[in-house]
Amino acid sequence: MADKKVLTVDNINPHIRDMEYAVRGRLAIRAEEIRDELAQGRKFPFNTVVSCNIGNPQQLNQKPITFFRQVASLCENPDLLTADKEPIVSQLYPKDAIDRARQILKDIGAGIGAYSHSQGVPALRKAVASFIAERDGHPADPNSIYLTQGASAGVQNILSILTENEKTGILIPIPQYPLYSATLTLLGATPVPYYLDEDSGWSLDVEEIRKTVHEARSKGTDVRALVIINPGNPTGQCLDAQNMQDILTFCHTERLVLLADEVYQTNIYEPEQRPFVSFKKALKEHPERDAIELVSFHSISKGMIGECGRRGGYFECCNLDSGVMAQLYKMASVSLCPNVSGQIMTALMVTPPKQGEPSYALYQNEMTGLYESLRRRSKKLEAVFNDMEGVTCQPAMGSMYLFPRIRLPPKAIAKAAELKVLPDAFYADQMLEATGVCVVPGSGFAQKEGTWHFRSTFLPPEELFDDFCGNLRKFHADFMATYN
Numbered sequence: 001m002a003d004k005k006v007l008t009v010d011n012i013n014p015h016i017r018d019m020e021y022a023v024r025g026r027l028a029i030r031a032e033e034i035r036d037e038l039a040q041g042r043k044f045p046f047n048t049v050v051s052c053n054i055g056n057p058q059q060l061n062q063k064p065i066t067f068f069r070q071v072a073s074l075c076e077n078p079d080l081l082t083a084d085k086e087p088i089v090s091q092l093y094p095k096d097a098i099d100r101a102r103q104i105l106k107d108i109g110a111g112i113g114a115y116s117h118s119q120g121v122p123a124l125r126k127a128v129a130s131f132i133a134e135r136d137g138h139p140a141d142p143n144s145i146y147l148t149q150g151a152s153a154g155v156q157n158i159l160s161i162l163t164e165n166e167k168t169g170i171l172i173p174i175p176q177y178p179l180y181s182a183t184l185t186l187l188g189a190t191p192v193p194y195y196l197d198e199d200s201g202w203s204l205d206v207e208e209i210r211k212t213v214h215e216a217r218s219k220g221t222d223v224r225a226l227v228i229i230n231p232g233n234p235t236g237q238c239l240d241a242q243n244m245q246d247i248l249t250f251c252h253t254e255r256l257v258l259l260a261d262e263v264y265q266t267n268i269y270e271p272e273q274r275p276f277v278s279f280k281k282a283l284k285e286h287p288e289r290d291a292i293e294l295v296s297f298h299s300i301s302k303g304m305i306g307e308c309g310r311r312g313g314y315f316e317c318c319n320l321d322s323g324v325m326a327q328l329y330k331m332a333s334v335s336l337c338p339n340v341s342g343q344i345m346t347a348l349m350v351t352p353p354k355q356g357e358p359s360y361a362l363y364q365n366e367m368t369g370l371y372e373s374l375r376r377r378s379k380k381l382e383a384v385f386n387d388m389e390g391v392t393c394q395p396a397m398g399s400m401y402l403f404p405r406i407r408l409p410p411k412a413i414a415k416a417a418e419l420k421v422l423p424d425a426f427y428a429d430q431m432l433e434a435t436g437v438c439v440v441p442g443s444g445f446a447q448k449e450g451t452w453h454f455r456s457t458f459l460p461p462e463e464l465f466d467d468f469c470g471n472l473r474k475f476h477a478d479f480m481a482t483y484n
């Protein structure tokens with residue numbers, strides 16, 4: 001008995017044991033192993049592993065936005081801002097980057113090595129509020145904004161405060177980004193899945209959700225919030241303004257808090273046909289603008305910025321009860337504060353260089369270049385998928401992913417059963433071993449029963465994109481030839 005550990009997998013928090021997160025699951029772990037084996041000289045049919053399982057742009061060589069890093073680096077090393085260094089530093093950094101860093105350090109006061117206000121530095125929250133006001137044409141209150149370590153931390157906090165007990169039900173889309181299902185498992189709350197309709201471009205039918213709510217309530221689930229990911233992950237759809245009004249009315253009549261995950265709000269690829277509208281703006285245009293409870297999330301990880309590793313973002317609360325707001329503040333204060341570097345990047349995201357400032361042209365160039373390239377890559381990969389035998393793929397109106405549906409031959413399904421893996425996981429395993437491309441099987445996001453998908457980012461660098469597409473085409477043709 002002496003060598004038996006006190007803590008074992010059998011006696012840990014069972015919610016953690018049950019939690020699943022496929023974006024960094026078994027396949028991603030195997031991809032890392034292959035990466036190590038390649039480095040040690042082992043031969044594979046490819047030279048590099050391409051991580052298309054995760055929306056992590058800088059891992060796939062996307063360059064950071066110059067101005068943001070200039071300001072961030074000066075904030076990290078305020079020694080560079082002393083008068084004696086000015087002659088050197090002014091040659092290395094544009095004046096607006098220097099001025100901005102000075103201003104941010106002044107706003108922060110104690111410097112970035114000190115804990116800040118638990119909600120985030122007030123001046124940086126004010127910058128976020130101004131951004132929201134300008135984006136939506138309606139004011140925002142800095143005291144209703146929390147700066148967070150990525151949107152993930154905000155979502156976890158809000159789901160946590162929403163969970164009264166195991167009967168608490170939260171509506172999550174299927175397919176969904178597994179942060180939601182995983183967090184609800186951890187909290188012991190009840191996920192209430194509602195389905196997006198693939199054939200109509202992953203659209204959301206309010207009447208279908210209403211049926212789901214009534215059914216769950218009739219079985220004793222206390223459904224109290226609706227999660228909407230817009231633009232969608234993994235599905236890439238973008239909601240239209242009328243649909244959003246209907247969703248708000250639905251939340252009001254069914255008494256639901258609306259959680260709007262808007263981390264892909266600048267990854268919009270059909271801006272004329274389907275521009276991004278924030279739920280905050282939609283709320284302000286709704287007759288029940290002062291009643292409907294809304295929390296919306298944003299992040300520095302996505303867009304053209306892709307500063308995933310810095311962990312920054314925010315959420316804004318509208319119409320929440322003041323007592324709940326006080327409890328939310330208490331929760332944030334237990335973690336002391338979000339990391340200050342992430343707060344700085346969040347503030348930079350919302351206040352980029354303006355026209356007339358020295359860094360404006362370069363900033364615009366970098367952002368537009370990245371945006372156009374992402375858009376081209378999304379269209380190219382979509383066409384490649386739609387050209388494959390048995391594959392259909394809805395366009396990405398937004399986000400960083402495509403989620404093609406694959407119709408697998410019976411022989412492939414039988415082989416997967418023999419190996420005791422799901423058919424889409426088998427397909428993704430084979431793809432990784434043949435091409436080095438790591439994707440996520442659709443089962444990691446949940447999908448309509450009997451359908452199989454996978455999710456791939458379109459983030460591989462443009463100069464390698466044709467090779468990447470060619471490898472996928474060849475793999476799929478070989479796979480179908482083997483199992484047909």
Ligand code: DCS
Pocket residue numbers: 023053054055056149150151152153177179229233261263298299300301308312313
């Ligand atoms: N919400 C959605 C819809 C996301 O896709 C992600 C990250 C997050 C929240 C959390 O992001 P941050 O915590 O970094 O702000 N997307 C994951 C994904 O599917 N691939 O990469 C990470």
